[in-house]
Amino acid sequence: xxxxxxxxxxxxxxxxxxxxxxxxxxxxxxxxxxxxxxxxxxxxxxxxxxxxxxxxxxxxxxxxxxxxxxxxxxxxxxxxxxxxxxxxxxxxxxxxxxxxxxxxxxxxxxxxxxxxxxxxxxxxxxxxxxxxxxxxxxxxxxxxxxxxxxxxxxxxxxxxxxxxxxxxxxxxxxxxxxxxxxxxxxxxxxxxxxxxxxxxxxxxxxxxxxxxxxxxxxxxxxxxxxxxxxxxxxxxxxxxxxxxxxxxxxxxxxxxxxxxxxxxxxxxxxxxxxxxxxxxxxxxxxxxxxxxxxxxxxxxxxxxxxxxxxxxxxxxxxxxxxxxxxxxxxxxxxxxxxxxxxxxxxxxxxxxxxxxxxxxxxxxxxxxxxxxxxxxxxxxxxxxxxxxxxxxxxxxxxxxxxxxxxxxxxxxxxxxxxxxxxxxxxxxxxxxxxxxxxxxxxxxxxxxxxxxxxxxxxxxxxxxxxxxxxxxxxxxxxxxxxxxxxxx
Amino acid sequence: xxxxxxxxxxxxxxxxxxxxxxxxxxxxxxxxxxxxxxxxxxxxxxxxxxxxxxxxxxxxxxxxxxxxxxxxxxxxxxxxxxxxxxxxxxxxxxxxxxxxxxxxxxxxxxxxxxxxxxxxxxxxxxxxxxxxxxxxxxxxxxxxxxxxxxxxxxxxxxxxxxxxxxxxxxxxxxxxxxxxxxxxxxxxxxxxxxxxxxxxxxxxxxxxxxxxxxxxxxxxxxxxxxxxxxxxxxxxxxxxxxxxxxxxxxxxxxxxxxxxxxxxxxxxxxxxxxxxxxxxxxxxxxxxxxxxxxxxxxxxxxxxxxxxxxxxxxxxxxxxxxxxxxxxxxxxxxxxxxxxxxxxxxxxxxxxxxxxxxxxxxxxxxxxxxxxxxxxxxxxxxxxxxxxxxxxxxxxxxxxxxxxxxxxxxxxxxxxxxxxxxxxxxxxxxxxxxxxxxxxxxxxxxxxxxxxxxxxxxxxxxxxxxxxxxxxxxxxxxxxxxxxxxxxxxxxxxxxxxxx
Numbered sequence: 006x007x008x009x010x011x012x013x014x015x016x017x018x019x020x021x022x023x024x025x026x027x028x029x030x031x032x033x034x035x036x037x038x039x040x041x042x043x044x045x046x047x048x049x050x051x052x053x054x055x056x057x058x059x060x061x062x063x064x065x066x067x068x069x070x071x072x073x074x075x076x077x078x079x080x081x082x083x084x085x086x087x088x089x090x091x092x093x094x095x096x097x098x099x100x101x102x103x104x105x106x107x108x109x110x111x112x113x114x115x116x117x118x119x120x121x122x123x124x125x126x127x128x129x130x131x132x133x134x135x136x137x138x139x140x141x142x143x144x145x146x147x148x149x150x151x152x153x154x155x156x157x158x159x160x161x162x163x164x165x166x167x168x169x170x171x172x173x174x175x176x177x178x179x180x181x182x183x184x185x186x187x188x189x190x191x192x193x194x195x196x197x198x199x200x201x202x203x204x205x206x207x208x209x210x211x212x213x214x215x216x217x218x219x220x221x222x223x224x225x226x227x228x229x230x231x232x233x234x235x236x237x238x239x240x241x242x243x244x245x246x247x248x249x250x251x252x253x254x255x256x257x258x259x260x261x262x263x264x265x266x267x268x269x270x271x272x273x274x275x276x277x278x279x280x281x282x283x284x285x286x287x288x289x290x291x292x293x294x295x296x297x298x299x300x301x302x303x304x305x306x307x308x309x310x311x312x313x314x315x316x317x318x319x320x321x322x323x324x325x326x327x328x329x330x331x332x333x334x335x336x337x338x339x340x341x342x343x344x345x346x347x348x349x350x351x352x353x354x355x356x357x358x359x360x361x362x363x364x365x366x367x368x369x370x371x372x373x374x375x376x377x378x379x380x381x382x383x384x385x386x387x388x389x390x391x392x393x394x395x396x397x398x399x400x401x402x403x404x405x406x407x408x409x410x411x412x413x414x415x416x417x418x419x420x421x422x423x424x425x426x427x428x429x430x431x432x433x434x435x436x437x438x439x440x441x442x443x444x445x446x447x448x449x450x451x452x453x454x455x456x457x458x459x460x461x462x463x464x465x466x467x468x469x470x471x472x473x474x475x476x477x478x479x480x481x482x483x484x485x486x487x488x489x490x491x492x493x
Numbered sequence: 494x495x496x497x498x499x500x501x502x503x504x505x506x507x508x509x510x511x512x513x514x515x516x517x518x519x520x521x522x523x524x525x526x527x528x529x530x531x532x533x534x535x536x537x538x539x540x541x542x543x544x545x546x547x548x549x550x551x552x553x554x555x556x557x558x559x560x561x562x563x564x565x566x567x568x569x570x571x572x573x574x575x576x577x578x579x580x581x582x583x584x585x586x587x588x589x590x591x592x593x594x595x596x597x598x599x600x601x602x603x604x605x606x607x608x609x610x611x612x613x614x615x616x617x618x619x620x621x622x623x624x625x626x627x628x629x630x631x632x633x634x635x636x637x638x639x640x641x642x643x644x645x646x647x648x649x650x651x652x653x654x655x656x657x658x659x660x661x662x663x664x665x666x667x668x669x670x671x672x673x674x675x676x677x678x679x680x681x682x683x684x685x686x687x688x689x690x691x692x693x694x695x696x697x698x699x700x701x702x703x704x705x706x707x708x709x710x711x712x713x714x715x716x717x718x719x720x721x722x723x724x725x726x727x728x729x730x731x732x733x734x735x736x737x738x739x740x741x742x743x744x745x746x747x748x749x750x751x752x753x754x755x756x757x758x759x760x761x762x763x764x765x766x767x768x769x770x771x772x773x774x775x776x777x778x779x780x781x782x783x784x785x786x787x788x789x790x791x792x793x794x795x796x797x798x799x800x801x802x803x804x805x806x807x808x809x810x811x812x813x814x815x816x817x818x819x820x821x822x823x824x825x826x827x828x829x830x831x832x833x834x835x836x837x838x839x840x841x842x843x844x845x846x847x848x849x850x851x852x853x854x855x856x857x858x859x860x861x862x863x864x865x866x867x868x869x870x871x872x873x874x875x876x877x878x879x880x881x882x883x884x885x886x887x888x889x890x891x892x893x894x895x896x897x898x899x900x901x902x903x904x905x906x907x908x909x910x911x912x913x914x915x916x917x918x919x920x921x922x923x924x925x926x927x928x929x930x931x932x933x934x935x936x937x938x939x940x941x942x943x944x945x946x947x948x949x950x951x952x953x954x955x956x957x958x959x960x961x962x963x964x965x966x967x968x969x970x971x972x973x974x975x976x977x978x979x980x981x982x983x984x985x986x987x988x989x990x991x992x993x
Contacts, residue, residue, distance in 0.1 A: 071974045073891065079974070115935050145885040152884065155924075162932045170932070174924055182883070182916050187909060190897045 009059065011066040014081040017052040017091070018133045021045050021098075021125040028125065032118035039106050042121050046099035049132070053091045060088050061486060067138060076198025076206075079145065082138035085491025086271070086340060089484055090264050091135040093347045094257050098128050100466045101252040104355055107462025108248055111362035119156060120246065124253075126153040131257040134264065140189050140199040140273060143265055144181070147229070151177045154258055157249040158242050169241040176228050176238035184226030188219050192273065201268055203493070205275025213282045216274065220284055223269045224291065229262025230325060231318045233295040240314040247358030250310055255317050255350040260343050263324040267340060271492070276331050285331040285415075292326035293423040295319065300430035307368050309357045312434060313350065316393065319427060320346045326420065327408050333492070335411025338404050340488045341481070345400035348474040349392030355467035356386040362460050369438055376442035379459050383442045385471035390435035392474040395428050400477030498538050498545070499554035499567040502577065503618045505534030506584075510611035517604035525592060528607045532585040535618060539577040546574045547982070553624070561624070562685035568624035571987040572828065575979070576621050576751050579835050584614040584740055590843055590961035591736035594850055598648055598734050606646060610740070613639035617748050626674045626760070627684045629752065630667065633716070636748075637663045640741055644733040655728035662715055662725040670712030676705030686760050693761060697769050706770075709756055717749030719809050720783035727802040735846040738798065743839035746805060750812045750831050754824070757816065763991035767819040774905075780814030781911040783807065788915040791922055797848070797855035800922060801841055804881060807915050808834050814908050815896045821985075821992035823899025828984050829976065830892035833880070836969055837889055840877035843962040844870050847954035863930035866952045871930050873962040878923035880969045883916050888973035895980075 024045035031037040056066055060083060067082040083091075105124075109117050130153060133146035151174070159170035193199055195215075196206040207216070228235040242254050253259075270279060270288070279285050299319025306312035320342070327339020359382045360366055360375060376383035392399035395406075405424060412421040477484075509531025513524045545552055551570035555561065569577065588610065599606045616636030623629050641663065645656035678684060680701050681692040696702055711722075718726040726746075730738045757766045767773060787807025794800040812834070815827030845855060847870040852859050864871045880887035893912065900909040953959060972979070 071886075072977045074977065079886065141885075148884045152879065156931070159928075159932045162935045167928055167932055170928070171924070174920065178882075178920050179917055182920070183913050186883075186893075187897060187901070187913060190894060191901055194898060194901055 007064045009064045009066050010068060012068060013052055013056060014066050014083050014136045015068050015070070017049055017056075017095070018081070018129055018136065020049045020052065020129075021132075022129040025122050025125050028118060028122050035110070035117065038118060038121060039102065042102045042125065043099060045125065046095070046102050049128070050095040050099055053088070053095050053132070056083050056088060057092070057483075057487075060085055060490060063490070069138075073141065074193070076196075076200050077139060077141045077193055079142050080138040081133070081136040081142065082201075083136050085487040085489070085493075086264075086267065087135040087137070087491070089340065089487045089491070090260065090343055091132050092484075093344050094128065094131045094135065094260075097252055097256055097347060097351055097470070098124075100469055101248050101351070104251070104358070104463055104466035105246075105248040107460050107464075107466075108358050108362055109246065111460050111463065112246075114160070114246060116160065120160060123153050123156045124249075127157070127253060127257060131261055134261045137268075139201060140192070140269070143268060144185060144189060147185075147227075147261060147265060148178075148181060150258060150261055151181065151229075154249075154253055157253065158245045160246055160249070161244065166244050169244040172241045173238045176235055180226045180228040180235060184222045188222040188226060192219060199273070201272025203271065203275060205278045206273055207275075207278060211278075216278065216282050217284060217287075220269070220274060220279075220288065223273075224266060224288060224325075227262045227265040227269075229258050230266050230321050231259060231262065231295075232291060232322060232325070233298050233318070236295070236299070236318045239318055240311050243308075243310040243314050247310070247354060247361065250314070251351045251354035251358065254314065255354055256347040259317060259321055260324075260347065263321050263343065266325050267328050270328050271336070276336075280331050285329045288329035289326050289417075289420055292322040292329060293420060295322035296326065296423055296427045297430075300427045300434070304430065304434045307370055309360070309367060309369050309372070309438075310354070312369065313353050313357060316431065316434070317346075317350060319431075320350065320393065323404070323408060323424075326423070327404075327411060330408075330411040330415045330417075330420070332411045332414040334407050334414050336492055337485065337488055338407030338409075338411050340491070341407055341484060342401075342404035344484050345392060345404040345474075345477060348470055348477060349389045349399065349401050352385050352389035352467055352470040352474060353393070355463065355470060356382050356389065359460060359463035359467060362463055372438065373441040373445040374447040376439070381464050381468060382459055383439060385467045386442070387439045388471040388474055390431075390439060394431040394435065398478045399474045400481065401474070402478060403481045495541070495545075497554070498542050499552055499569050499622055500556065502535045502538035502542065502581065503567075503615060503622060505538065506531040506611045506618070507615040509534075510608045510615060513604055513611065514608045517608075521604055524604045524607055525588075528611055529585070529588060531611060532581060532588060532614065535581040535614070536578070536585050539574065539581045539618075542569050543574040543578055546571055562683045562688035565628045566624040566685055566687075567622045568687070569622055571983045572755070573621045573751065575832060575983055576748065577618060579832055580614070580617050580621060580744055580748065583743055583835060583839050584610075584617075586961050586965065587736070587740045587839070587843070590958050591739060591846065593955045593958065594736045594846065595734075597850075598736065599646070602646070606643070606734075606736075609639045609642050609646075610737070613643060613740070617744055620748055621751060624686045625684050626677065626686060626689070630671050630674060633670070633752075634667055636745070637667065637716070640745060643737040643741065644729050647733040647737065649732040651728070652732040652734075655725075655732045659725040659729040662722070666712045666715030666722075668712070669708045669715065673705045673708030673710075673712060676701050676708065680705065686755070690760055690762060693765065697765055703770070706756075706761055710753065713749050713753045713756070714813075717746045717753065717809055717813075718806055719779070719813055720786050720806055723783075723787070723806045723809070726806065727799050730802045730805075731796060731798045735798075735842075735849045739839070739842040739846050742802070742805060742842050743835045746809055747831050747835045747838075750809065750816075750827070753813070754816050754828065754831075758824075758988075758991050773817045773819045776817040777814050777903075777905050777908050780810040780817065781907050783810030783813065784908075784911040784915045788918040792918055795857050797857060797860065797926065798842075798845055801838070801845060804919060804922070805838060807919075808838070808881075811893075811896055811912060811915075814905075814912075815899055818899040818903045818905060818908070820899050820902050821988055822895050822902055824988055824992065825980055825984050826892050826895030826897075826899050828987075829895060829980060832979070833888040833892045833969075833972065836965060836972060837877055837880045840962065840965045840969060841874060841881065843958070843965060844874035844877060847958050847962060848874075850954050850958065851952060857926065857929055860926060860929040861933050866950070867954060868951065869959045870954055870962060873959075873966045874930075875923065875927060876966045877969060878919070878926070880973070882920045882923060886973045887969045888976065889969075891973055891976035
């Protein structure tokens, strides 16, 4: 690796933070405000894209902002893994901003300026987490992300929203302060550094028992990854406006959780240490339990967003499972799933929101026949479902393919069985929705849907992300290359 | 001139206090500028002192040119120069922030308030700068007496009683301290800190020295409101005038923590404290109690200021525990937290004062929709709260890092657990306020505008109050980001002799 000092990662982090005062001052003029959001999104994405050629050429962009202690500075470093995550998050932020215009105005939501401001702060912290050079910096952005998302969860300001907000913080902040913070300080006391490196930071200075405890504390401490039994905040957070559920609770926030676990396993412990202490398998089992349970619970949910949320719980653990296999294909599949699941799941959420804007319907049982009124939306829903199930021609197939290869490398038919079973369950809970939407009549007799046309600002983004899912099936190479560089 | 800096920084507010008292009869309009000038003088002198200490080591000043150990010595080293800057800065900023409030609350008595305020600050600066144990007692009593009076002047009818309560305990605390100093004087024949420090090792085994130390310690504990000796604090700071609480709450307890650490490291020495005495584990357990009890009691309060007071009780536990951990990380955390907590407490009290300026009594229910009315003050409050919870990059996180690290190194897992628990409880406390202030039910339509006592229109505190709050909140982040400079530039060099 060829280290290069660069301010571009910092700018990429700060762009969306810098736009906040502008958003505040243009609160009275919604069109100007949204134009700024999208402009900031474009600049952010542009900056992140501009890092791609360098990283592909083997450079590592880095910048130390503040020193705190040796090996625990506040510092940014762009490697393949971080870049993959940042690309996806910043691209989807632009799309979500478009979608937010259709959704928030369509439902005449209040406090829209606050909504866009905290969204921008959340994106700053997401990119910061992606580019964090060490665990301390990652923790910093992780915490800011938790706090900046709280006002979005509580957006509706009614008792249900406040309750969900409390639950959200209790889980997320409770685990990060109660578990991650002491584990991080303990790791620093043992290793003298928190800098991510492929070899791990501990060397020979840690006993198997302590490594096991630390790993488990990190695994459950990053509760944004929604590992069972710390998943309950995610369905509760669905009370937020749909753009929040779509970008933050299917992509940015939850994947910062999964990404943090990936970083801890690859950069703090290192595959060699995990392998020699046989720690991969227990983590894989915990992830498998989450995968199966999440899918099973999703089956029984009638509220569409809740079904999607439990599906997310399940899919997030694919990422953890993949890395826990400790094989090249497994890690590739796990990290690739960050990308593939993001595109698929955000499409599904966009569809759920579009249906809500157009018809006010939230429950799956009310959605029979809706495909005739909203063909584009439900078509995209079908594509998103295929991607989550892992069928061609959608991106989800690629990541699941690698995951399956990973289980074969690991020679574990059990884990292969987990992946296949869950894919089957995904099909069972998604495909009937699509089938009924197109082939059943509305349950309340003819004309139960008052919708005349699909809301444009909602449909364009969801078609974009659905198309993105398909594109990723045919051209996943960029991400595969970046991940390979990141894992090298 | 430059060699007189240590005494100037104490004399400036003292002189201002006398002049303010006199001027009040002649031309009261000059009182505020004069007080501000006195405090500004202190601030500049302490910054100059800090600068000199960084450049050339500790400053020693012989009062009236009497050489120590007979004469009184002022001694400014890396540790107290930092504390002096914080004390003088906080008291200056608070006066700027609170002047509108003071005028409204005290009307014709505002000069009296000013004089007491200046005496209080004089005492604190003196306690921090002196190297003489008896002189420290005298200055401590100046501080305490002015604090009693400041509290008793409060607008609440319960203020005099709260102050009286404080007087009883404060006097007991002072007596303990004085007795302890008396024992030490009997044994060593000296009152100068450095001199005693050189005489003590020969008589470490003496029971009298032990009793002297314990008496001093208990006296200081009462004054710093270390649980269960905290009972005077919540009422005193809640029923005092907000303008007084804003300077009492951040400074008084923290300066007493400074005195404790000074006694431990400079007078008795780390060797005696951590090797000869074996009190560390016991006192850390007391700190655990303080942390948990403070947090739990904060949880049941319905009054915002009282809630903040119990958070102070909890934070005192952090610092006492860290100081007695017996390792460098714990002591570093304790000293860093002393600075940070002074700033954090100051910030939340400034914000609470802004709220009180507009709302009167600060029951949690009164805070509904506060954000719409006072967006800047509310934002400042939340950021300061984040620092108290310990969210990076605010300063509270970094001192907590060292405290936890010290606890882990010493194997004091109960302390670490208590610290984490209280952080979580703090998070609940502040989120509860946020829920009231930011996320009340949305009002639809315009039916509530006009005629409604808590309407949604913006009604922010005066500019000076808001500006000071935002300045202090910004300092929380800056101090956090530059923790490393404070730790490696000042705290670690100070500790290097104590922890080898």
